[in-house]
Amino acid sequence: MKKRISIKTIAQEVGISNATVSLVLNDKDKEGRVSREMAEKIRKVAKDLNYEPNHLARGLRMGKSQTIGLIVADISNPFFANLAFHIQEYAEKFGYSVIITNTNESDAKLVKILDVLIGHQVDGLIIVPTEHGKPAIEELVKKDFPLVLLDRWYPELQTCYVVIDNYQASKTAVQHLINKKCKRIALFGYTIDLPHMQERKRGYVDTVKKAGLFDENLIKDINYISIDADIKTALDDLFFNEKNEKPDGIFFATNSIALHGLRYMFERGVKVSKDVKAICFDKSDAFDLMESPVPCVLQPIPEMGKLAVDVLINQIVKGTVIPSKVELFAKLSTEE
Amino acid sequence: MKKRISIKTIAQEVGISNATVSLVLNDKDKEGRVSREMAEKIRKVAKDLNYEPNHLARGLRMGKSQTIGLIVADISNPFFANLAFHIQEYAEKFGYSVIITNTNESDAKLVKILDVLIGHQVDGLIIVPTEHGKPAIEELVKKDFPLVLLDRWYPELQTCYVVIDNYQASKTAVQHLINKKCKRIALFGYTIDLPHMQERKRGYVDTVKKAGLFDENLIKDINYISIDADIKTALDDLFFNEKNEKPDGIFFATNSIALHGLRYMFERGVKVSKDVKAICFDKSDAFDLMESPVPCVLQPIPEMGKLAVDVLINQIVKGTVIPSKVELFAKLSTEE
DNA sequence: AAAGAATAATTAATCGTTTAACCAAATATT
DNA sequence: AATATTTGGTTAAACGATTAATTATTCTTT
Numbered sequence: 199m200k201k202r203i204s205i206k207t208i209a210q211e212v213g214i215s216n217a218t219v220s221l222v223l224n225d226k227d228k229e230g231r232v233s234r235e236m237a238e239k240i241r242k243v244a245k246d247l248n249y250e251p252n253h254l255a256r257g258l259r260m261g262k263s264q265t266i267g268l269i270v271a272d273i274s275n276p277f278f279a280n281l282a283f284h285i286q287e288y289a290e291k292f293g294y295s296v297i298i299t300n301t302n303e304s305d306a307k308l309v310k311i312l313d314v315l316i317g318h319q320v321d322g323l324i325i326v327p328t329e330h331g332k333p334a335i336e337e338l339v340k341k342d343f344p345l346v347l348l349d350r351w352y353p354e355l356q357t358c359y360v361v362i363d364n365y366q367a368s369k370t371a372v373q374h375l376i377n378k379k380c381k382r383i384a385l386f387g388y389t390i391d392l393p394h395m396q397e398r399k400r401g402y403v404d405t406v407k408k409a410g411l412f413d414e415n416l417i418k419d420i421n422y423i424s425i426d427a428d429i430k431t432a433l434d435d436l437f438f439n440e441k442n443e444k445p446d447g448i449f450f451a452t453n454s455i456a457l458h459g460l461r462y463m464f465e466r467g468v469k470v471s472k473d474v475k476a477i478c479f480d481k482s483d484a485f486d487l488m489e490s491p492v493p494c495v496l497q498p499i500p501e502m503g504k505l506a507v508d509v510l511i512n513q514i515v516k517g518t519v520i521p522s523k524v525e526l527f528a529k530l531s532t533e534e
Numbered sequence: 535m536k537k538r539i540s541i542k543t544i545a546q547e548v549g550i551s552n553a554t555v556s557l558v559l560n561d562k563d564k565e566g567r568v569s570r571e572m573a574e575k576i577r578k579v580a581k582d583l584n585y586e587p588n589h590l591a592r593g594l595r596m597g598k599s600q601t602i603g604l605i606v607a608d609i610s611n612p613f614f615a616n617l618a619f620h621i622q623e624y625a626e627k628f629g630y631s632v633i634i635t636n637t638n639e640s641d642a643k644l645v646k647i648l649d650v651l652i653g654h655q656v657d658g659l660i661i662v663p664t665e666h667g668k669p670a671i672e673e674l675v676k677k678d679f680p681l682v683l684l685d686r687w688y689p690e691l692q693t694c695y696v697v698i699d700n701y702q703a704s705k706t707a708v709q710h711l712i713n714k715k716c717k718r719i720a721l722f723g724y725t726i727d728l729p730h731m732q733e734r735k736r737g738y739v740d741t742v743k744k745a746g747l748f749d750e751n752l753i754k755d756i757n758y759i760s761i762d763a764d765i766k767t768a769l770d771d772l773f774f775n776e777k778n779e780k781p782d783g784i785f786f787a788t789n790s791i792a793l794h795g796l797r798y799m800f801e802r803g804v805k806v807s808k809d810v811k812a813i814c815f816d817k818s819d820a821f822d823l824m825e826s827p828v829p830c831v832l833q834p835i836p837e838m839g840k841l842a843v844d845v846l847i848n849q850i851v852k853g854t855v856i857p858s859k860v861e862l863f864a865k866l867s868t869e870e
Numbered sequence: 871a872a873a874g875a876a877t878a879a880t881t882a883a884t885c886g887t888t889t890a891a892c893c894a895a896a897t898a899t900t
Numbered sequence: 901a902a903t904a905t906t907t908g909g910t911t912a913a914a915c916g917a918t919t920a921a922t923t924a925t926t927c928t929t930t
Contacts, residue, residue, distance in 0.1 A: 253653045255886035258590040258915045279615040298634045317586045484820035566877045591916035594885045
């Protein structure tokens with residue numbers, strides 16, 4: 199493989215010093231540092247040789263890499279994939295590249311990824327944290343490392359967050375079912391011990407209680423490790439256990455739970471919308487194609503991504519971190 | 535922000551030279567280069583200080599970054615998101631990080647991304663090429679830059695490819711509809727002028743011709759720029775134009791076309807499976823939840839990703855490129 | 871006892887870029 | 901004419917890690 203073109207190559211070609219080439223290529227040739235003709239000559243040669251600056255060398259020298267690390271729970275999940283898409287598009291506008299990584303909800307993997315990304319000298323991190331990732335992230339926070347947590351947060355950790363108002367969103371969703379005359383509304387949520395999920399549950403509980411419809415048996419916890427089995431068990435209990443009165447509404451607290459749940463209900467012949475109304479978090483392509491579309495809570499994904507980038511870059515350039523929690527609002531797909 | 539820990543920090547802490555620290559941390563302390571106690575001491579301090587090697591410095595010195603660049607058409611498309619997922623997981627096993635980027639099918643963006651990634655000193659590239667990206671990629675190929683094209687290919691460019699047998703897959707899909715007694719099978723494909731799409735079309739044409747079912751009016755070309763409008767026009771023409779005999783089968787050559795198409799058909803009350811049978815490329819969550827599931831061509835996504843990584847890393851470590859086209863086989867979701 | 875080998879460390883150059891500090895010549899100012 | 905300023909560059913150090921070459925000990929071997 200041919201050697202890459204460096205500043206030195208250009209300097210030799212033109213018969214001049216490295217420094218001058220660097221000045222020109224960084225547009226620091228104004229203020230009478232380099233003559234017009236020389237600057238033009240250098241630019242021409244650089245273009246002819248198809249010169250691309252060595253990011254590693256520049257990053258090393260400058261102490262920053264113009265790269266940000268993005269850590270999501272699973273890139274193959276459309277919610278995170280969309281988030282990643284918008285983050286990348288937007289970060290690029292500011293000259294930042296994005297390295298996207300997955301934790302698969304594993305705390306151990308988060309720690310490892312953190313090391314790898316720090317090693318890559320990323321200038322900052324956008325993190326969708328894992329359930330017990332707090333210690334690792336807290337260490338970075340202590341060092342004032344630029345980062346912003348996205349989608350989820352740790353209650354007692356003072357840092358930057360971009361999240362949505364899960365409580366409100368959840369209330370709106372459940373209220374929607376109540377408005378549709380549902381009397382027995384089930385909740386399907388993850389067991390994950392992070393406040394975004396707790397907030398969704400709290401929104402559910404408060405809303406059904408207020409309507410006098412609370413029934414503990416209607417709350418089903420799903421472990422994402424055994425998602426398929428847990429959902430089947432829960433649905434079987436709700437719909438095919440003679441002892442129980444069937445629900446007439448289900449609130450799925452995440453998209454993945456909804457998809458698995460709907461699939462199983464379909465398999466078992468439970469008709470969504472007819473037998474039981476459903477609503478869930480986050481849109482899926484699937485919902486448009488069902489016999490009757492499932493309404494959902496729409497998170498403002500592009501805005502979340504952009505805001506995360508804004509908050510992060512602000513930290514990076516200012517060199518200082520002012521902890522803040524930015525909360526956006528979700529809305530129902532049926533609204534407006 | 536606190537300064538990052540470097541080898542020098544450790545060296546000073548232990549009261550020793552940089553070189554020794556480096557040797558130990560790279561496990562080159564065997565063969566009597568460093569004493570046992572010293573090595574242990576260094577390792578301990580490194581761990582205590584939570585040292586992470588500076589990737590930039592190492593990459594600069596070593597002339598390689600242990601990073602590979604992945605260029606896909608759209609990370610928010612589940613097909614590519616899954617591919618990205620598997621590529622990342624697998625590359626990690628070999629100690630490579632992956633930078634994921636999007637072209638959004640734009641040739642200009644491909645050129646730009648290529649520059650950015652080369653600047654990042656990626657050791658190699660996995661590329662889902664754009665329609666007219668050949669010149670840019672050809673230049674890299676001429677320089678023997680390690681790369682592998684994925685999913686799509688350029689007929690006259692000799693380099694490394696990992697693709698599926700689109701012709702065969704397409705034939706299988708269309709044959710499935712024929713087996714289901716379809717007599718008027720429509721094709722919905724993209725106008726993109728790349729052989730993977732041409733092969734899918736050829737598979738369709740050959741198969742319907744062989745069955746004596748060919749009718750040019752059933753071939754619909756969709757431009758991804760105006761995908762929504764084009765699909766509506768095409769479907770309107772097929773189903774609501776009095777002059778035409780309606781189709782009883784549709785082969786969607788991509789997932790995105792299928793989703794848009796199915797949605798519009800749903801909207802217009804065309805019953806899939808009852809009025810018209812459908813089959814398409816790549817699985818979507820949506821298909822499981824429809825009144826009657828849509829069968830699809832399943833590409834071996836994990837294998838494609840792994841193979842691409844294998845082929846690429848092989849080039850990188852061998853330092854030489856042997857052009858090759860690896861073809862995998864897709865199968866129907868209804869098979870086996 | 872002298873030479874050779876093994877052990878255990880250090881020195882210094884290098885990767886490509888940036889940039890503060892410096893220098894020389896031409897031009898302007900007093 | 902002497903001095904100051906502008907113009908147009910160059911030098912050399914630095915970023916952090918790697919590694920070939922070197923040095924200084926200690927231990928074997930004859």
